[in-house]
Amino acid sequence: MDARGSLWLVADAEAFIELYRREAKSMLVFFARRTVDAEVALELTAETFAQAWRGWGRLRPGGVEETRGWLFTIARRQLGRYLRRGRVERRALRRLGIQTPVMDDGDIAAVHEAAELGSLRDALRLELESLAGGQREALRLRVVDELPYATVAARLGISEATARARVSRGLRALARALDPLEATKGTGR
Amino acid sequence: MNHEIRALGELGTAFERVAGQRRSRWPAAVGRWRSTAVVAVIRVGAPVTGANGPHSPAVGRGDVRPATVRLLAVRAADPGGGPPWGMRFATTTRGLGCLTVGRVVDGELGVLGQDGAFRDDGEFHPLPTGSNATSPACGPLDRRGRLILNADVGEVPASALDANGLSAGGCLGPNVHEPGGTFCPVRDERNLYYGMLGPQATSLTYTAADGAQRTLVPQGPDGAYLIVQRAVESPGSIDAGMSVSLEPFAPITSVTYRNGLRCELTNPIASEARACRLPPGFAPASTPRYTHAQLASPVRATIRAAGDGRWTLTVSFVARAAITSALANYAMTLEVSHGAYGFSRDADVRSGTRVTYHDFAALPLAPGVYHGAITYYTSTTPGQAPFLANRGGVLVGRFTIRVP
Numbered sequence: 001m002d003a004r005g006s007l008w009l010v011a012d013a014e015a016f017i018e019l020y021r022r023e024a025k026s027m028l029v030f031f032a033r034r035t036v037d038a039e040v041a042l043e044l045t046a047e048t049f050a051q052a053w054r055g056w057g058r059l060r061p062g063g064v065e066e067t068r069g070w071l072f073t074i075a076r077r078q079l080g081r082y083l084r085r086g087r088v089e090r091r092a093l094r095r096l097g098i099q100t101p102v103m104d105d106g107d108i109a110a111v112h113e114a115a116e117l118g119s120l121r122d123a124l125r126l127e128l129e130s131l132a133g134g135q136r137e138a139l140r141l142r143v144v145d146e147l148p149y150a151t152v153a154a155r156l157g158i159s160e161a162t163a164r165a166r167v168s169r170g171l172r173a174l175a176r177a178l179d180p181l182e183a184t185k186g187t188g189r
Numbered sequence: 190m191n192h193e194i195r196a197l198g199e200l201g202t203a204f205e206r207v208a209g210q211r212r213s214r215w216p217a218a219v220g221r222w223r224s225t226a227v228v229a230v231i232r233v234g235a236p237v238t239g240a241n242g243p244h245s246p247a248v249g250r251g252d253v254r255p256a257t258v259r260l261l262a263v264r265a266a267d268p269g270g271g272p273p274w275g276m277r278f279a280t281t282t283r284g285l286g287c288l289t290v291g292r293v294v295d296g297e298l299g300v301l302g303q304d305g306a307f308r309d310d311g312e313f314h315p316l317p318t319g320s321n322a323t324s325p326a327c328g329p330l331d332r333r334g335r336l337i338l339n340a341d342v343g344e345v346p347a348s349a350l351d352a353n354g355l356s357a358g359g360c361l362g363p364n365v366h367e368p369g370g371t372f373c374p375v376r377d378e379r380n381l382y383y384g385m386l387g388p389q390a391t392s393l394t395y396t397a398a399d400g401a402q403r404t405l406v407p408q409g410p411d412g413a414y415l416i417v418q419r420a421v422e423s424p425g426s427i428d429a430g431m432s433v434s435l436e437p438f439a440p441i442t443s444v445t446y447r448n449g450l451r452c453e454l455t456n457p458i459a460s461e462a463r464a465c466r467l468p469p470g471f472a473p474a475s476t477p478r479y480t481h482a483q484l485a486s487p488v489r490a491t492i493r494a495a496g497d498g499r500w501t502l503t504v505s506f507v508a509r510a511a512i513t514s515a516l517a518n519y520a521m522t523l524e525v526s527h528g529a530y531g532f533s534r535d536a537d538v539r540s541g542t543r544v545t546y547h548d549f550a551a552l553p554l555a556p557g558v559y560h561g562a563i564t565y566y567t568s569t570t571p572g573q574a575p576f577l578a579n580r581g582g583v584l585v586g587r588f589t590i591r592v593p
Binding site: 001014015016017020021024025028042045046049052053054091094095096097098099101102103104106107110111 | 193194195196197201205207208341343380400407421454
């Protein structure tokens with residue numbers, strides 16, 4: 001705010017909403033194919049857009065691809081944190097006062113279809129043998145058998161948090177296997 | 190994707206609500222000793238002198254009106270100890286009310302020589318009235334000359350010296366892109382939530398750092414409040430910066446008013462949402478109303494190649510209506526495939542003068558025809574985005590450019 005004035009890419013809220021409308025589904029698929037979990041993918045999508053909004057005012061004017069590249073840089077960072085820690089950050093969402101909506105069965109089925117998680121699971125099943133026992137079982141129960149985390153934890157005799165951590169770390173270990181699959185899918189666009 | 194995903198739509202609606210609260214960044218008594226209730230004794234050092242650009246009564250926020258400056262009674266303890274945080278109010282020559290936050294010693298607002306600031310001298314450095322060494326949260330005064338505004342600032346050094354005070358040294362908040370700068374350790378960063386809720390507010394509930402719901406009573410006729418929490422973000426994260434809005438920010442969950450109205454912020458009750466849209470006691474300022482016929486002016490636009498696919502745009506028009514405060518302005522927009530570029534200059538303009546916009550970054554424009562417009566807008570709500578006002582703004586004129 002000075003005598004020289006300020007340039008913005010409108011870019012303020014309206015363009016951000018446009019960005020959300022344009023990229024949210026792609027991002028959801030991006031996360032779903034890397035976490036094989038529609039609900040986690042939605043949480044990561046929500047936190048990514050919340051962080052993007054927090055940084056929106058500092059984004060320099062650029063083209064669609066530059067903006068998209070910036071957004072997916074945040075997304076990849078969120079994914080990396082999730083795979084390391086086994087939980088989704090919600091700090092930016094909390095600061096904005098946004099609660100991630102709960103997905104119903106129809107939503108989950110739609111994400112599964114869009115991300116082609118069925119075929120991804122088949123491919124992952126073959127890769128599971130390369131994992132350590134704990135991670136392999138957690139991943140098999142959660143990703144292949146699609147059991148809730150509570151059930152995974154009960155079956156393995158561990159806490160739900162540990163189950164989540166094993167799954168996320170297992171996914172991280174299989175990232176190389178996941179990436180080539182994703183490469184043929186782009187980011188779902 | 191064949192099926193709509195309902196949850197994505199709901200999430201989008203939540204972002205639309207949040208985006209409506211525009212992130213708004215607006216952008217010597219050396220040798221004395223003072224005592225406070227919290228710190229037995231603290232040495233008073235040199236006042237903060239770092240300033241970020243020249244002051245002008247007719248530009249940006251304008252100059253502080255000295256007679257309006259007052260330190261508010263509200264205080265908040267720092268999680269790391271030391272002098273409490275406090276808040277100073279002032280109005281400006283451009284019709285704004287501003288809140289400046291800092292540490293308080295002996296009834297004076299200032300910053301501490303820690304976190305690298307002032308070479309960690311441990312002294313208290315008063316913040317002179319009108320200094321822009323720290324960023325105030327500003328918003329339009331309402332019709333009664335009252336400020337109702339909420340702000341959150343992420344990851345401010347506990348010294349209270351923010352990015353504008355770089356000349357005094359200190360580590361940087363992660364929102365500062367300064368080559369060679371040192372980020373503050375996260376333990377030295379604070380998240381601040383503060384504002385004025387007006388005289389009708391009777392209580393405010395928020396989520397404390399430990400997750401518990403706490404209630405506080407806004408102070409004085411301003412309904413002032415100030416919450417200080419440790420930042421939990423990693424150094425260098427992007428979750429930082431200032432936001433300003435008419436509506437309080439998370440972690441504030443509800444505000445109650447004298448008439449019994451309780452405004453839930455995180456899960457609004459539909460029956461109360463309308464009543465909560467404007468806080469009780471808030472009367473938006475009156476601004477001049479013009480028609481297109483009164484403001485119409487031919488708009489001249491030219492472009493010049495700047496290299497690397499970028500183009501320098503020059504746009505000019507005659508201002509039929511004067512700009513005399515920060516509550517009104519002209520804005521240029523240029524439509525592109527993915528939205529629009531906008532440009533505005535926050536400065537007073539005399540009626541009848543030719544205004545030229547050219548001093549902004551060269552734009553990446555592909556060959557083609559582009560349409561733009563000059564719009565006059567008013568903004569009487571804290572944090573309101575120009576584009577929001579533009580929807581109800583008055584068209585001055587349109588222009589077209591052709592990029593070869």
